[in-house]
Amino acid sequence: MRAFSAVKKYFANALIIAELELRKIRHDQTQIWVRMVQPALWLAIYGLTMSKLGVNTYIPAGLSYLQFMTPGVLAQSALFVAIFFGINVVWERDLGLLNKLLSTPASRSSIILGKAFSAGVRGIFQAIAVIVLALILRIHLIMNPLSILGVFIIIVMVSMCFACLSMAIASLVKTRERMMGFGQVMTMPLFFASSAIYPLNLMPAWIKPIAYINPLTYVVDAMRDLLATGNLHTLPVDILVIVAATVLFLVLASLGLKKMVS
């Protein structure tokens, strides 16, 4: 019973931290709109151009390139934003906000979880942008309420996963400038070593093992199952991998937070 109330308190605190972040967004929505630009460019320019190169024949499961790529762009857009989330934490530490948060009864990891969750909620807006654009471009996707709900859940999870990774790294690098650099260094390998914009079987052989330990690969796979192929056999494995990676990064970030303020 005591354990239950401790768990309840843990998640309640995480939700309060998320509320704090989301209230900020309510006051200033610019960042939400700006976030929609990048995935739109990937889809509308890169996607349409690549389709004209006749790449459709290489795409498995009889999908068109745009069908194949849209889930990839969803995953990628979440990654590109979440990977820089640690900058917030460094900034808050520099301002002294972090010290105050840490002096409240909320535990360190509930603070990290709350912040990650707020990153997840922001990701939903990107998902909406991509789905709306896909409709405009008449990309044929599976658009039933359950698959859309699934996509939202996955996008929250992937944003949380990479936001936690970013916060874990932030606790090591400790400055905003370095964090910018590390974010850059991490996004491209994570992006290219996944099946976001091309099938895994076309990759150079040496990169495949990396793709298999890259959480983004599983995210893309989950999105693609939900939106394009409709084949949900591997979905549980995908979700398991994402959750495991998130928990790992959450633990690392929580441990790092302690070091960050002392």
Add this chain to the structure above:
Amino acid sequence: MEEKAIVVQDLIKEYPRVTAVDGVSFTVDKGEIFGLLGPNGAGKTTTIRILLTLIQPTSGETLIYNLNTAKNSEEVRRMCGYVPQDVSADGDLTAYENVLISSKLYGMPAKERKQRIHDVLSFLELTDRANDMVNTFSGGMMRRLEIAQALVNRPRVLFLDEPSIGLDPNARRIIWGLIKKLRDEFNTTIMMTTHDMGEADVLCDRIGIMNRGHLATLGKPAELKSAVGGDIITINSSNPNCIQKVKELGYSVISNATDGHCDLIVNNGETLIPQLLDSLKVRGVLVESVSLKKPTLDDVFLKYTGARIEEGDTFAETRRARRAFSRRS
């Protein structure tokens, strides 16, 4: 033995390169305003952060209302309020939201929340600005909001780290008034750090002077001042032997600067100055200026540490103080 609000026993905090707190012990009574005084880098903030469970001590014991802070960190945080030295109100939220989030994080029941937030905002005279964004606030208002955030939980112990740093004199007086009112009306135990002697003199019941991780002395402001022993004469001379000569004359010199700046403790300074100047002239020391001062806490500090309070700032501390100031003004 009566229960103390705060007990610090043989506290040590070592970092790889420095020992920030080096064997400090003191106690704070319930309802007392206790000040830790000292230059930047003396270990005041580290001590507070250890009490607030933000940092683990290397050794020693700290208790708040008989709870060991290292072992019962969550309970300790629940009964404390903390106003850090840096600006800590969130500029991207309204004043009301800042206090709301604090009240939720301290687990206040939803039924009481609204009333308490209202009470605390009116206590700090922020009611009419409750729904304004905090990034439009002046430094003094921001400080009051931060105190409101710390008070909404009705803490038994309130920690204030440099409460008036970077504030203009008027805002400073308002904050001082609030701190006193808080203790007088709610009997809150308040522990504060400051490097402003005037502030410590006005507010604190007792003061501990810290320097380089040690507690140099501890006592009531009046006691400490009388312990300095008398008036202070400061002599400025370009002659490097000035201190030497003054010592030869049998005066008690309390500074050890090498730039011809010399502080000595005397009784009846007014009548002594002409005599002193004559004696120095005879010995070939040309005095450029003389000043006489009745004792202040600054002198107490000088006596116990041999340095003026302005000295000893690290680069990082100075930068932080300036940044805090520029954000507040």
